[in-house]
Structures are given as structure tokens and as C-alpha cells.
Amino acid sequence: MNAPLRINEALLIADCAFKPFKCVAWAPQDGxxxxxxxxxxxxxxxxxxxxxxxxxxSDPAQLxxxxxxxxxxxxxxxxxxQSWSMPH
Known part of the structure; x- marks a missing residue:
């Protein structure tokens, strides 16, 4: 996965990374x-x-x-x- 990630993709990846716990993610409104x-x-x-x-x-490697x-x-x-690896 080399293309820049959109925020929705990053949110989905982060949610999966912390199973079995819940990951709540948001972008503050200060922009x-x-x-x-x-x-x-x-x-x-x-x-x-x-x-x-x-x-x-937005950078898969940094994320x-x-x-x-x-x-x-x-x-x-x-x-x-749970075990997890970055989707590719």
C-alpha cells in the first residue's frame, strides 16, 4: 500500500489495530x-x-x-x- 491514505482509510485501519478493544477516532474541528x-x-x-x-x-509506513x-x-x-498487521 504505497498510495497516500485518506482519513477514512486511516480510521478503519486504526480501528482494526486495537482489537479486541474499541478505537474511537476523530479529527478535531480546529482544522x-x-x-x-x-x-x-x-x-x-x-x-x-x-x-x-x-x-x-496519510503515509501508510508512518501510520x-x-x-x-x-x-x-x-x-x-x-x-x-489481537495480532495485527498493516493491510497492503
Missing amino acids: NGELSLTVIDRTSTNIGRKQIPSSAY ERLLEQARAELSEEGYTL
Whole structure:
């Protein structure tokens, strides 16, 4: 996957990256192009948050690195995630 990603594609990829938890993502209305991700558990508790600049979420390689980093942080905190790989 070398073509730039649209925001909807990045949102779908991010949602899959944090299973079995839910990933809530949105673009703040201030128009800076940043994507905010919040990972919540089954009790709707916020267990992780990541800000992703538009330059990163539109680039599949950068998005993959940031999502892997966020997954690693959750794993270090004791959360077990399903296996995941960036779609190609």
C-alpha cells in the first residue's frame, strides 16, 4: 500500500489495530488535520490515546509505525491485543 491514505482509510485501519478493544477516532474541528485516537476497553474506560498528524496518517509506513508504537505501549501496560498487521 504505497498510495497516500485518506482519513477514512486511516480510521478503519486504526480501528482494526486495537482489537479486541474499541478505537474511537476523530479529527478535531480546529482544522489542523490531526487525527485523535482513543482506545477504550469493554467498560468504556480510556486505556490509551494518540495524536497523529495528517502527514503521518496519510503515509501508510508512518501510520503503521505509530500504530505499532501505540500497540506496544498498551501491551507494556498489560493489555492483550489481537495480532495485527498493516493491510497492503
